[in-house]
Amino acid sequence: MEKVGVCDDFVNLKATELRLGLPGTEDGCEEEKEKVSCGKSNKRALPETEKEIESTGKTEASPPKAQIVGWPPVRSYRKNSFQTKKNESEGQGMYVKVSMDGAPYLRKIDLTVYKQYPELMKSLENMFKFSVGEYFEREGYKGSDFVPTYEDKDGDWMLVGDVPWEMFVSSCKRLRIMKGSEVKGLGCGV
Amino acid sequence: MNYFPDEVIEHVFDFVTSQRDRNAISLVCKSWYKIERYSRQRVFIGNCYAINPERLLGRFPCLRSLTLKGKPHFADFNLVPHEWGGFVQPWIEALARSRLGLEELRLKRMVVTDVSLELLSRSFPNFKSLVLVSCEGFTTDGLASIAANCRHLRDLDLQENEIDDHRGQWLSCFPDTCTTLVTLNFACLEGETNLVALERLVARSPNLKSLKLNRAVPLDALARLMVCAPQIVDLGVGSYENDPDSESYLKLQAAIKKCTSLKRLSGFLEASPHCLSAFHPICHNLTSLNLSYAAEIHGSHLIKLIQHCKKLQRLWILDSIGDKGLAVVASTCKELQELRVFPTDLLGGGNTAVTEDGLVAISAGCPKLHSILYFCQQMTNAALITVAKNCPNFIRFRLCILEPNKPDHVTSQPLDEGFGAIVQACKNLRRLSLSGLLTDQVFQYIGMYATQLEMLSIAFAGDTDKGMLYVLNGCKKMRKLEIRDSPFGDTALLADVNKYQTMRSLWMSSCEVTLGGCKRLAQKAPWLNVEIINENDNNRMEENGHEGRQKVDKLYLYRTVVGTRTDAPPFVWIL
Numbered sequence: 085m086e087k088v089g090v091c092d093d094f095v096n097l098k099a100t101e102l103r104l105g106l107p108g109t110e111d112g113c114e115e116e117k118e119k120v121s122c123g124k125s126n127k128r129a130l131p132e133t134e135k136e137i138e139s140t141g142k143t144e145a146s147p148p149k150a151q152i153v154g155w156p157p158v159r160s161y162r163k164n165s166f167q168t169k170k171n172e173s174e175g176q177g178m179y180v181k182v183s184m185d186g187a188p189y190l191r192k193i194d195l196t197v198y199k200q201y202p203e204l205m206k207s208l209e210n211m212f213k214f215s216v217g218e219y220f221e222r223e224g225y226k227g228s229d230f231v232p233t234y235e236d237k238d239g240d241w242m243l244v245g246d247v248p249w250e251m252f253v254s255s256c257k258r259l260r261i262m263k264g265s266e267v268k269g270l271g272c273g274v
Numbered sequence: 275m276n277y278f279p280d281e282v283i284e285h286v287f288d289f290v291t292s293q294r295d296r297n298a299i300s301l302v303c304k305s306w307y308k309i310e311r312y313s314r315q316r317v318f319i320g321n322c323y324a325i326n327p328e329r330l331l332g333r334f335p336c337l338r339s340l341t342l343k344g345k346p347h348f349a350d351f352n353l354v355p356h357e358w359g360g361f362v363q364p365w366i367e368a369l370a371r372s373r374l375g376l377e378e379l380r381l382k383r384m385v386v387t388d389v390s391l392e393l394l395s396r397s398f399p400n401f402k403s404l405v406l407v408s409c410e411g412f413t414t415d416g417l418a419s420i421a422a423n424c425r426h427l428r429d430l431d432l433q434e435n436e437i438d439d440h441r442g443q444w445l446s447c448f449p450d451t452c453t454t455l456v457t458l459n460f461a462c463l464e465g466e467t468n469l470v471a472l473e474r475l476v477a478r479s480p481n482l483k484s485l486k487l488n489r490a491v492p493l494d495a496l497a498r499l500m501v502c503a504p505q506i507v508d509l510g511v512g513s514y515e516n517d518p519d520s521e522s523y524l525k526l527q528a529a530i531k532k533c534t535s536l537k538r539l540s541g542f543l544e545a546s547p548h549c550l551s552a553f554h555p556i557c558h559n560l561t562s563l564n565l566s567y568a569a570e571i572h573g574s575h576l577i578k579l580i581q582h583c584k585k586l587q588r589l590w591i592l593d594s595i596g597d598k599g600l601a602v603v604a605s606t607c608k609e610l611q612e613l614r615v616f617p618t619d620l621l622g623g624g625n626t627a628v629t630e631d632g633l634v635a636i637s638a639g640c641p642k643l644h645s646i647l648y649f650c651q652q653m654t655n656a657a658l659i660t661v662a663k664n665c666p667n668f669i670r671f672r673l674c675i676l677e678p679n680k681p682d683h684v685t686s687q688p689l690d691e692g693f694g695a696i697v698q699a700c701k702n703l704r705r706l707s708l709s710g711l712l713t714d715q716v717f718q719y720i721g722m723y724a725t726q727l728e729m730l731s732i733a734f735a736g737d738t739d740k741g742m743l744y745v746l747n748g749c750k751k752m753r754k755l756e757i758r759d760s761p762f763g764d765t766a767l768l769a770d771v772n773k774y775q776t777m778r779s780l781w782m783s784s785c786e787v788t789l790g791g792c793k794r795l796a797q798k799a800p801w802l803n804v805e806i807i808n809e810n811d812n813n814r815m816e817e818n819g820h821e822g823r824q825k826v827d828k829l830y831l832y833r834t835v836v837g838t839r840t841d842a843p844p845f846v847w848i849l
Contacts, residue, residue, distance in 0.1 A: 153352065154352050155678065155733070157731075158617065159350045160352055161408065161434040162616065165543070
């Protein structure tokens with residue numbers, strides 16, 4: 085039928101598709117969502133060829149199968165909920181907003197590209213052209229008017245640097261670089 | 275019975291609750307028809323286009339509870355476009371106009387809007403129960419109207435709906451005077467939840483028996499909620515990540531121990547497996563366990579939990595449990611009646627998580643099993659024959675082998691004999707879903723043996739029209755037949771037009787039926803709505819001489835007493 089033609093058109097369109105994502109990244113989950121119906125056919129493979137595929141399938145990864153519309157018969161609600169999980173677990177980036185007191189607009193950074201606090205601090209310092217001073221466990225940040233803070237899952241504003249890095253990444257919802265008189269209460273331990 | 279006054283007969287009818295029985299009663303004689311229709315309180319409508327609200331209310335003016343189903347089943351798998359239909363608005367408008375004392379509304383696969391929910395909330399002062407399953411088209415604003423306006427709300431049960439979460443304050447819209455909640459299920463909401471409002475609501479609902487939380491409710495909030503509601507019978511846990519040593523976890527452990535009525539457990543939408551042990555103390559009471567969304571919990575933790583669940587009747591799980599895990603289920607859960615094993619790897623190319631061995635183990639170990647939905651990578655005829663021998667009591671048997679057309683992986687034969695054994699042994703089989711490599715032979719078996727079969731789902735199966743004919747001729751109780759990607763065409767479709775009068779609906783997609791065949795069918799059967807769904811512009815259905823060769827992509831036909839529907843979108847052509 086005409087289905088093969090439809091398939092080709094679809095593949096060509098993909099090159100011109102506008103997507104959110106870094107150039108050069110192939111979004112695996114997007115592919116799953118592209119329901120192309122060229123995989124289905126009423127023809128059945130001969131039993132011999134089926135056997136062949138069976139025996140080779142064990143030693144090598146099976147070739148990527150064309151997606152059949154509506155198959156397997158799993159409710160879209162269920163499929164979608166696994167999609168979100170996959171995105172999160174494959175580290176599709178943990179973007180959080182960063183605001184700086186006095187700056188006209190906010191920025192966004194991906195926390196998953198950093199391995200520890202110093203890297204994050206350097207990046208923020210470069211982005212907003214400031215410096216945070218030195219971190220002390222008891223007194224917080226000393227030597228600067230700027231203090232990095234973040235909003236955690238409970239909605240509380242916390243000082244960046246107190247908790248282990250992994251815990252910070254999983255609980256940080258947004259960042260705010262505080263400045264000026266507000267800072268005295270948090271950072272300077274007076 | 276005719277010597278008794280009407281009130282006595284009506285009183286007797288009160289004890290007859292099943293819809294089928296009441297339908298039967300109404301056919302006995304005119305006076306019984308009359309008494310029955312005035313006393314009928316609950317009506318179930320399997321296809322919202324088979325009847326219209328005016329005629330419904332004309333016959334049953336004292337209706338209190340209405341169940342409506344909209345889109346065909348294959349809509350669950352994206353085979354039906356969103357705008358196809360199934361709108362609840364005209365129903366609610368008509369019910370509101372009639373000033374009915376509606377108390378309960380249950381909808382499945384329908385399009386529900388915020389406008390509909392608002393109208394619903396304002397039109398029925400006694401409204402108590404709203405259950406929405408697989409619906410779409412509304413937002414949390416609609417929920418806010420329900421919360422605010424339904425003073426006696428008992429049940430708000432949202433199951434697997436697509437809801438646009440406006441992150442509003444719908445939970446705070448329940449007035450302080452609302453203390454009647456029995457069921458609150460919002461697990462499918464994706465957004466933030468106002469935890470304070472939720473806790474206050476739960477605390478002032480002493481009758482709350484069923485609480486299902488969404489992803490946004492973290493573990494410490496769960497602990498507080500369980501302390502407020504130790505009477506809970508049915509719990510859906512939301513987000514379950516935590517560090518096992520923390521204070522919240524200890525509080526949760528203590529709270530769980532107090533929930534001695536807890537029988538049903540589900541959710542774990544985001545779960546850290548180490549925390550499952552908090553639930554071990556109440557596992558021996560559980561009759562229902564749904565871990566089918568808990569993708570992060572793997573084999574050994576699942577097994578540890580299940581080993582405590584000796585009273586389990588219903589288990590929904592992911593195939594990550596493996597054959598080994600299913601063997602544990604088989605040896606532990608002797609009361610098991612219903613099992614569903616869902617696939618984790620939806621592309622079907624990866625690990626052989628569960629195989630025919632798991633299915634055989636379950637059939638051998640669980641004598642009370644009557645319903646199964648099993649997704650797997652491979653199957654054999656021998657296994658199915660063994661399962662049939664072990665479990666002749668199946669009512670629902672749904673097997674989905676992930677790769678279409680896959681034969682018996684040992685013998686390379688079609689799976690006709692295996693499924694044949696199932697239908698021959700299971701004399702009470704009402705629902706069957708087929709998969710794997712299948713020829714016309716399996717349909718001959720089905721036509722011969724599946725005398726009670728009401729619903730049959732066919733995909734990538736059969737060789738010729740004979741297959742479909744076996745089913746249409748043999749299965750006298752068939753109500754819903756849904757077929758995709760199978761070589762059945764006009765001959766089978768048109769062989770017995772009157773058969774469709776005894777069925778609710780027929781779905782055929784990517785089969786061999788032609789436009790000409792469908793037109794002939796529509797001509798022969800004016801009491802059928804024959805719908806052609808055609809989204810692809812390239813395949814535009816045209817009035818030309820080639821109808822005999824123009825294949826129809828999607829055909830949906832259903833009996834109706836109210837003729838062609840008027841709300842069909844442009845890509846649906848009703849013949």
